[in-house]
Amino acid sequence: MNGWDLLAIGAWGVLLLKYWLTGQLAVLVHPNYFPLTIGAGLALVGVTGWQGWQRWRERGRPRLVPEGNALLPRSWSRFLLLSTAVVGLVVTPRPFNSQVALDSGELWSMTRTMPQRFRPVQRPEQRSLVDWVRLLNIYPEPDAYQGQRARVEGFVVHPPHSPAHRFFIARFVVTCCAADAYPVGLPVDTPGETAQRYPADTWVRVEGRMTSGEVQGKRRLILQAERITPIPPPANPYLY
Amino acid sequence: MPDTLNIFGTYRLRCMVAWQQGLTLFFSLLVEALPFLLLGVLFSSLLLLWVDPERLLQVLPRHPLAGAVAGAVLGCLLPVCECGNVPVARRLLTQGMPASVAVGFLLGAPTINPIVIWSTWVAFRDQPLMVWGRVLLTLAVAVVVGWVFSVQRDLRPFLQPAVAQAMAVPALQQPQREPALVGVQTGTFWAVAGGKTVPLSASGWQASRLLSRRGRWQLVWVNVLTELRELGGVLILGTAVAAAIQVLTPREVILGLGQGPVTSVVAMLVLGTVVSICSTVDAFFALSFAGSFTTGALLAFLVFGPMVDLKGVSLLLTVFRPRAVLYLFLLAASLTFVLTLAMNLYL
Incomplete structure (x- = not known):
């Protein structure tokens, strides 16, 4: 010592x-x-x-020098x-970005079981992104949410081979530390404009209504955007 | 030409992303693990001075099976990780601890203790199975291996000559000559205050009892810092390996290995042997593989990692001969493999 x-x-x-x-x-x-x-x-x-x-x-x-086993x-x-x-x-640690979300491949699968702290939120527009995904985990039928209003915040992900008017809005969920972060996300349709207007990793608030449609060959819940507002990245990037 | 530039640009971008992801992973694991390492080190340093393992020996059961169980749960009283418990076991063996207790303690104590159970629970808060599974499987493996070793009544052929010599000779074989010399110790001694002497070989607990109160505390702090430096270095290496594997290995390879019930367990057993992180914090290492490996494989890492790893082998070799270490390694590895594979297949 x-x-x-x-x-x-x-x-x-x-x-x-x-x-x-x-x-x-x-x-x-x-x-x-x-x-x-x-x-x-x-x-x-x-x-x-x-x-x-x-x-x-x-x-x-x-x-004093204690015996040590080097x-x-x-x-x-x-x-x-x-x-x-x-x-x-x-170095300033950076939160994971859209590339990491895509590489993990979990944006589509949604196979995680997320048992902890599930509380159904009554007013749909108060649900966060993770609330929506948890809800879908429990009751996956997209038609059940048809027409519900939604207002979620997250960063933009552009999956390869997606239609021109669609991006994913995503957040990382953390249980213990960044090492177990996994992405959750919803597809967003932007009628009347191209999704590329919003570059990957920009933080946005999306307000709109839920519909269902085909995503990567599967019928899924889609958020039909009515208003997309860029927001500053939050100090706390994760949801829990 | 623009194509080449484009490819180069994409490659650079991916490298940047990987580098940043790796750094965030690395520091998040370390920041989460350090408090637990500090707690573990504090505990083991305090025990160094205030717990008398010799007194424990008198209450331990002699029956092979009961002894193995007692040894395995002894960690709840002596919460030290695997780096701390080999010196303890070595000391207890020379004091006449039965083989089943010693082996049960060596394999079980690093995992079955309050700090390790807490850190595992923190890491796998949403999977209580990991916590229970880790404790129960460790208990099972430690007890069975301890039981098997108890068949060897006299452990000395398995031990390093230095340890075997320090062991008390069993009563029957003790030569009955020269009674006058019994109790006269030979060797090198420290002379301490009050005309007392302490043999040079007695370090740690015994020597510290002769220190003043202030000297004892000073010994605790110096011990805390020394262990922090050593285990911290190993923790950093292990964390770097975990982060590098996560970032550099293509996702398909990890998933391919991690989703097979057999390959995932084998991969994690190998990883547990190579990566020698302290058991207090290895749950966080396993956590970084939670999305991609089967539960059985993660448990194999958590159960087998603290029992035998590269760092532990060098420590074990200070007690046992190579042959005995090999038996320990093979027995523990195959038991862990069978149990966790069964979990993967039938649970």
Whole structure:
């Protein structure tokens, strides 16, 4: 345990606190676990700061060295901790984008079971994107929702080989952290204009009515847009 | 020419997307896992000073099956991950712990303890099956392997010579000569305050008991930081592997492997052996594969990973001879394989 070790571990504490203070924590983990992360950040900064002060005050005294079973050479661990913390401090984590949503292939399949926290929302226009998808999971018949009003927010995805007047509006759903994020989405029809007017990854609010139609060879629920408004990307990009 | 440019442009765009996705994955896993690593390390450091494993030995059952069960659930009292429990097991073996308890403890304790169960629950909040499955399957594998090892009454041929020598010789074989010399210890000693002596070989618990209160706490903090550095380094490597696999492997390959009931389990067993993340946080690693691998495969990773992995083997070899490590590895691997495959096929 030398000064570099303290610096490397302390740097990770600073990184956790930086994510919290800049609001970037929302891009990485579910809000339920913010307190754990913040607590760990404070603890790491506190312990390393205190130990550093202690060492500085007692320079030259012999120190306790606990027996260790080195899994990695010491310098490696130190280097890994310090370098990743520096990268984390410099780079801003970005939420996943439309390309990731397309690659996952889950926009169409909707095979996930999403049992947690399902509460039917009475007024259709108050349903979020994930509320709609959960509802469809439970009762998939598109005709049941025919004519209902909808108002959802999300980012634009352009799947390949889709008709000129159609895009997908999508959000990522997170249970624990970004590692388990999966996309949910609805097809949106934009009558009278081409879907390419809205570039991929722009955040929009779509208001309109539900209809059904053919999407990738299957009959599915489609949101017939009446008004599409670009909105700024939300600080918290995920739904839960 | 424009076509080439276009292809190059698309390629660059995809690389950028992959890089950003990889970074977000990597840091989200680390940010979620670090608090749990810190908790695990804090616990194990506190135990180093305040729990007396020798006293535990007196209450442990001697019956092979009961002993294996007791060893496996001992982790609830000594919540240390696999890196922490090999030194503990080594120490307990030299104190005369029965083989079934020791093996049950080695295999079960890293998983069956409060912190690991909590972190697994956090990671798989919407799949309680993962939490129960992990605990029950680990218990089953640890107990069976512990039971099998208890057939070998005298474990010493399986142990490294240094550990075997440190073990108490069974009463029957103890030579009855030179009674006057019994109790006179030889070796190198520390001289400590109050005219007491501590053998050099006794480190950890015993030595720390002679320290002042302040010295003990100082030992706890230094131990916390040392373990954080070591396990943190391993965690970062493991997380980088997980993020790289997610981002670099084509989706079709992952799905092809991950959806087959047999291939998915085999792939995860191999991954569990290679990636040596601490059991406190390996649930988050498994989580990043949750969409693409079968439940049985994820459980195979969560059950087998903490028992035997590359990092663990080097630790196990400080206790057992290579042959015994191989038996442990094969027994645990085949049991995990059969149980999780059965889950995939029949559940």
